Amino acid sequence: MHLSSSTLLVLLASTQCHAFAPAAMRARAPSPRAQWWEEDGTAPDAGATTTAKATGEHQIKAGDHVRLHYSLTTTGGQALDGAELTFDTEEVDLVVGAGGFLPALHNALDGASLTVDAPETMTLSAPFGERDPRLGPIPVPAANAPKGMQPGDRAGLSNGATARVMSVSDEKVVIDANHLYAGEDLTLTVTLLEPPNGRPLQEATFAGGCFWGVELAYQREPGVVRTEVGYAQGADPSPSYEAVCSGVTGHTEAVRVRYDPSRVSYERLCDLLLDRLGENRYALNRVGNDQGTQYRHGIYFSDDAQQATAEAVIARExxxxxxxxxxxxxERIAAYYAAEAYHQQYLEKGGQSARKKETEPIRCYG
Known part of the structure; x- marks a missing residue:
């Protein structure tokens, strides 16, 4: 991502939103990902663990569901600025290697040996990527910016990324889209809170139009452990994004959720979908400006219990x-295919918060 003055779109000053130019329609290209993600949505090698002392009794591997407490600090022991993070820290549930959080966290856990309630410390090598001069600092003419901007404000860019306002003068505004901790090694302290895979997870599939925004809504829901976007209910066994967008494959953009039923109910997940749909629940093959059968909304149950709950929720509403x-x-889930890697956790990669109980409005177009 190379910045120029034309990329500056919106400044977020406190809770104010200032438009520089009309927002673009939905992108049809890879996410304006954070610099610690590769183009295919995977973590770069730079985020690998460089030192690990863990020699515990539980060998953690990709695919494991783990509940843990973790913290990130500078190598000098200073806590990170939470405003710079799009993910939760401290006590969390996650599926190792399944996305979300920080790629370097998944890399550090995959292959680690951990003991319950025994903290382990590891050093992460530039987990937020190296600083990239193409991302800033870069001057933007002050005439292109709204009045009242201050250093420390967040600037939203037309490609969906965000930048920090570094300085403001009568002539220019200097912004920087590098992450605050880009280029820095960090210390990870992690404590396994219970043996891996100790609680059974259940799975649910929903469709609510643009799957980017629906996925982020479920990422923010307490009790949801993993999300994945994909294509549901179509006939083509190997759908591509472009083919599904044509509306001829019979698929709808969907989100598959793995959740802990002891912490969140299937009924609540159904309600979340209908809450997000709002008035669109009455619109056939349309959610907002997205129209076509590929944007039809649905609850796709996997067993009789889910069916009964979904039907009861619809009847109540x-x-x-x-x-x-x-x-x-x-409908019963008939088919589901994971979408391309660059679609996974798309909006989180673009800088929107996936923290549990986050209330910041979801911007589906960046």
Whole structure:
């Protein structure tokens, strides 16, 4: 991502939002990913663990569901600025290697040997990537910026990324899209809180239009451990994003969720979908400006219990406005195919917060 003055779109000053130019329509290209992600959505080698002392009894591997407490600090022991993080720290649940959080955290856990309640410390080599001069600092003419900007404000860019405002003068505004901790080694302290895979997870599949925004909504939901976007209910066994967008494959953009039923119910997950749909629940094959069968909304159950819950949720919501039929599909999941890697956790990679209980509005277009 190379910055120029034309990329500056929105400045987030406190809670104010200032537009520089009309927002672009939905991108059809890879995410404006953070610099610690590769083009294919995987973690770069630079985020690998450089030292590890863990010699515990549980050998952690990709695919394991782990509950742990972790912290990130500078190598000097200073806590990181939480405002710079799009993910949770401290006590979390995650599936190793399944995305979300920080790629270097997954790299550090994969292959580590950990003992329950025994803290282990590791050094991460530039987990937020190296500083890139193409990302800043870069001057933007002050005439292109709204008045009242201050150093420390966040600037939203037209490609969906964000930048920090470094300085402001009468002539120019200097911004920097490098992460605050780019180029720095960090210390990871991690404590396994229970044996891996100790609690069974359940799976659910939902469709609500643009899968980027729906996925982020589920990422923020407490009890959701893993999310993945993909294509549901179509006939083509190897769909591509371009083919699905054409509307001829029969798929709909969907989100597959793995969740801990002891912490969040299937009913709550169904409600979350309908809450996000809002008035779109009454619109056939449309969510907002996205139209076509590939954007139809639905709850795709995997067993009789999920079916009964989904139907009860729809019936309850229908009673609120009996004169307008809810057209959200409730069907047994017939097919699901994971989407391309660059779509996974798309909006988080673009800088939007995936922290649990986050209330910042989701911007589906960056």
């Amino acid at each position: 229908q009673q609120r406005d009996a004169g307008r039929p809810i057209v959200t599909e409730v």
